[in-house]
Amino acid sequence: MISSRKSLAAGVLLLLAALLLPWGIQRFSSTPREESGAAPAVGRAASIRPPTKLLAVDPGLPAPQLSPHPTGSAEHRAWLRDRGEALLDLSWNDDVESLNGILAELSNPDPEVRASALAATLNFGSRDAIPRLQAVALATEDPLERKNLQDAAEHLKLPSLTEVLAKRKQATGK
Structure with a gap:
């Protein structure tokens, strides 16, 4: 029984690592020169993913927040x-408004915001997010995302x- 718990925990950690690894690599792979606001290094410009088009927004969700600043700026x-x-x-939080605020960002045109929203959705842990995750997945063009x-x-x-x-307790009657 202990080994199945360890396997489950290892599986959950592996899933989280697989989901967050592409986002973390992109987020932390910038050079100090890029952090200072200078132009990106030659060869790095192609690896920066520009914001994509805004996905269809669920009418029951607020609109995603868009950055007021130019892409790539400090x-x-x-x-x-x-x-x-x-x-x-x-x-x-444990309320519908917070979950809806997170789910709205799954359709943000900026891939980094979408990655943050996905991590926050997993952290929130509500099954109410499943239909929205599936709908956004169907509308997403990027196969990895x-x-x-x-x-x-x-x-x-x-x-x-x-x-x-609880199920185990019911089965054993204790």
């Missing part, structure tokens, strides 16, 4: 960092530890 990077932190903060969204939806379908323990 202000834009600071805004992205602040927006990611705000989404993570929302993920610790689509897979990450589908994996997140599958992860949220897994039973929680509380549910497993």
Whole structure:
């Protein structure tokens, strides 16, 4: 029984690492010259993913927040960092408005905001997010991002530890 818990924990950690690794590499791979706001190094310009088109927004969700700063600017990077932190903060709440605020950002045109929203959705841990994750996955053109969204939806379908323990308690009658 202990080995199955360890396997489950290892699987969850592996899934989170797989979902967040592309975002982390992109976020932390900039050079000090780029952080200072100077022009990107030659050869790096092609690796910076520009914002994509805005995905269809669910009418029950607020509109995603867009950066007021030019893409690639120091202000834009600071805004992205602040927006990611705000989404993570929302993920610790247990209310519908916070979840809707996070889910709205899954259709943000900026891939870094979408990655932050996906991480916050997993942290929030509500199964209510599954239909939105699946809908956004169907509308996403990037195969890696689509897979990450589908994996997140599958992860949220897994039973929680509380549910497993309650089921075990019912089965044993203790």
